[in-house]
Amino acid sequence: MAMVQPRTIRARRLAAHLALLGFVSLIVFPLLLVISISFREGNFASGSLIPERFSLEHWALAFGIPWERADGSVVQPPFPVLLWLWNSVKVALVSSLLILALATTSAYAFARMRFRGKAPILKGMLIFQMFPAVLSLVALYALFDRLGQLVPWLGINTHGALIVASLGAVALHIWTIKGYFESIDGSLEEAAMVDGASTWQAFRYILLPLSVPILMVVFILAFVMSIMEYPMASVLLVDEHKLTLAVGAQQYLADHNQRWGNFAAAAVLSGLPITVAFLVCQRWIIGGLTAGGVKG
Amino acid sequence: MASVTLDKINKIFGSTHIIKDVDLDIGDGEFVVFVGPSGCGKSTLLRLIAGLESISDGTLSIGETVVNELPPRERGVGMVFQSYALYPHMTVYENMAFGLKLAKASKETVDDRVMATARILQLEELLDRKPKALSGGQRQRVAMGRAMAREPRILLFDEPLSNLDASLRVQMRNEIARLHNRLGSTMIYVTHDQVEAMTLADKIVVLNGGRIEQVGSPHELYQRPATKFVAGFIGSPTMNFMPASLAGQAEAGCRVQVEGIGELSLPQAAGEHAAGAALTLGVRPEHLRLEAASSDNAFEIVNVEYLGNEVYVYLEPMAGETLLIHRSEAPSRWQEGQRVALVPDPQHVHLFDADNRALKASRARAVA
Numbered sequence: 001m002a003m004v005q006p007r008t009i010r011a012r013r014l015a016a017h018l019a020l021l022g023f024v025s026l027i028v029f030p031l032l033l034v035i036s037i038s039f040r041e042g043n044f045a046s047g048s049l050i051p052e053r054f055s056l057e058h059w060a061l062a063f064g065i066p067w068e069r070a071d072g073s074v075v076q077p078p079f080p081v082l083l084w085l086w087n088s089v090k091v092a093l094v095s096s097l098l099i100l101a102l103a104t105t106s107a108y109a110f111a112r113m114r115f116r117g118k119a120p121i122l123k124g125m126l127i128f129q130m131f132p133a134v135l136s137l138v139a140l141y142a143l144f145d146r147l148g149q150l151v152p153w154l155g156i157n158t159h160g161a162l163i164v165a166s167l168g169a170v171a172l173h174i175w176t177i178k179g180y181f182e183s184i185d186g187s188l189e190e191a192a193m194v195d196g197a198s199t200w201q202a203f204r205y206i207l208l209p210l211s212v213p214i215l216m217v218v219f220i221l222a223f224v225m226s227i228m229e230y231p232m233a234s235v236l237l238v239d240e241h242k243l244t245l246a247v248g249a250q251q252y253l254a255d256h257n258q259r260w261g262n263f264a265a266a267a268v269l270s271g272l273p274i275t276v277a278f279l280v281c282q283r284w285i286i287g288g289l290t291a292g293g294v295k296g
Numbered sequence: 297m298a299s300v301t302l303d304k305i306n307k308i309f310g311s312t313h314i315i316k317d318v319d320l321d322i323g324d325g326e327f328v329v330f331v332g333p334s335g336c337g338k339s340t341l342l343r344l345i346a347g348l349e350s351i352s353d354g355t356l357s358i359g360e361t362v363v364n365e366l367p368p369r370e371r372g373v374g375m376v377f378q379s380y381a382l383y384p385h386m387t388v389y390e391n392m393a394f395g396l397k398l399a400k401a402s403k404e405t406v407d408d409r410v411m412a413t414a415r416i417l418q419l420e421e422l423l424d425r426k427p428k429a430l431s432g433g434q435r436q437r438v439a440m441g442r443a444m445a446r447e448p449r450i451l452l453f454d455e456p457l458s459n460l461d462a463s464l465r466v467q468m469r470n471e472i473a474r475l476h477n478r479l480g481s482t483m484i485y486v487t488h489d490q491v492e493a494m495t496l497a498d499k500i501v502v503l504n505g506g507r508i509e510q511v512g513s514p515h516e517l518y519q520r521p522a523t524k525f526v527a528g529f530i531g532s533p534t535m536n537f538m539p540a541s542l543a544g545q546a547e548a549g550c551r552v553q554v555e556g557i558g559e560l561s562l563p564q565a566a567g568e569h570a571a572g573a574a575l576t577l578g579v580r581p582e583h584l585r586l587e588a589a590s591s592d593n594a595f596e597i598v599n600v601e602y603l604g605n606e607v608y609v610y611l612e613p614m615a616g617e618t619l620l621i622h623r624s625e626a627p628s629r630w631q632e633g634q635r636v637a638l639v640p641d642p643q644h645v646h647l648f649d650a651d652n653r654a655l656k657a658s659r660a661r662a663v664a
Binding site: 185187188190191192193194195196197198201205206209210291293294 | 346347348367368369373374375377378379380381382383384385394395398399427428442443446
């Protein structure tokens, strides 16, 4: 900005920067603290930010490697952390892909088709989404318990059940994608249909390629939500080797033996798939895809 | 190439009746223009033909086939949209090849057709560009190329030039006309601009309120408008309308009394209208003659517009507020504030009855 500014603006700008820096550190501090705890010797939650006695013990245990302490005693990894991580990634990947497929096709119907009851259904979905998922845990348990008797891979203690349960979050994503679809001029698909496309082809070759940015955003949101999901996973999964990382990591925090160091390492590890997913997806999250197609 | 036949076509959206009993024959290779004010249903009619809207009632045939229930892709039509509707993620080449690829044409065929179309429309240089890197006129040409590449039987244009600036519009209009001469395919063109309609059409269809007002050649519509609406819509500046009343029958025609002008003897037959019936007199601005005022019943010149080759003189009657326009070649001796009398040319005067229908010239006169 080349505009001439009075002197007082500079002071105000400095103050604004300081305030923002303070705000950012407020957000970053807990993360730094968790990382610090994971590298600290012993299992203590309190302590200085820079570890006084550095140790890789918690990380070794997290990766399933037995750790030999200075006094010669060997600590066996108490929990299969990497297996939990794999479970988390598996469930998150499958459920977010399914959510994406469902949300995209439903959003198309809501954005482009005329049918009876469209408005009430849309509003209804949003209202149901407002109840916390925790409230339905009992019902979910009962449902999947019964379902498991009929379809074993959808019963309690299966990843299938967790994936199906997580599809309930689809309503929010339908709204997001629907909004984006509606911003794309319908005459593009009409042109495709005159050009010889079926409804599906117009959707597949015209609308979908133009919607990649929002699809990626929805994918990441669904993925993050699934990785961090705790209540449903803690009820539906029972066996130790079935747990997701978010649920499993809590086992470090048993009532009388809170191993904060190990927990911190697992917690940092759970951020890994999210980071990877984001790095992979962000190259498609770009604006201006629809520029130049229609006038005005 | 094919003919199109509309038989009692109706379209109802919810409780609104948009297209009302439209009958129309469009011949093979004809250039037909649908024209009318906004909301008259012209775009809807085009979309019905394209298959983008379903027909509520009536029969639509393309060639010999009834196409009411066929989806757009099976109708063999190409369409140019008002917004162009180019696929923004595809290059110009891919835009034009899209329909051919969907039709599973071989790679050579696709290439041949796209290149041939690009040559006609001078798009060869632009084939690798995305739509956002094109100017308005270029996008317009790509939209036409995409519609043409599949060699559809009928080309549909939905107000294709309305987003272009004035000079480009004239140029593209000219190109479309030449394209029709060259391809000879059936074209249906929707516009609200009567100049586009007049210059492009073999046949103009004037629509108003979902009904056809008149179908005819540009010449017919200009010379013999069937209704007051058509008379007012076609021609620029618009036709002057003055209240009149029937004074009586005449040997070959009738006599009418026009406020501010006096009694005129006209070639139109009064038909079943009785003396004293309320009529409307219509005169085009170029068919009015101005004379220095001789009586009290004069008009006053309120404004004079000089356009270089011609002059528009705006007139107001001393009693009443109807603004009238007179057109003549420049230079003009008339000036603002002058009082004048109007003399319409009886050979070029139109009469409309209370239902806004035009009175026809009496037979005796028509033969002569």
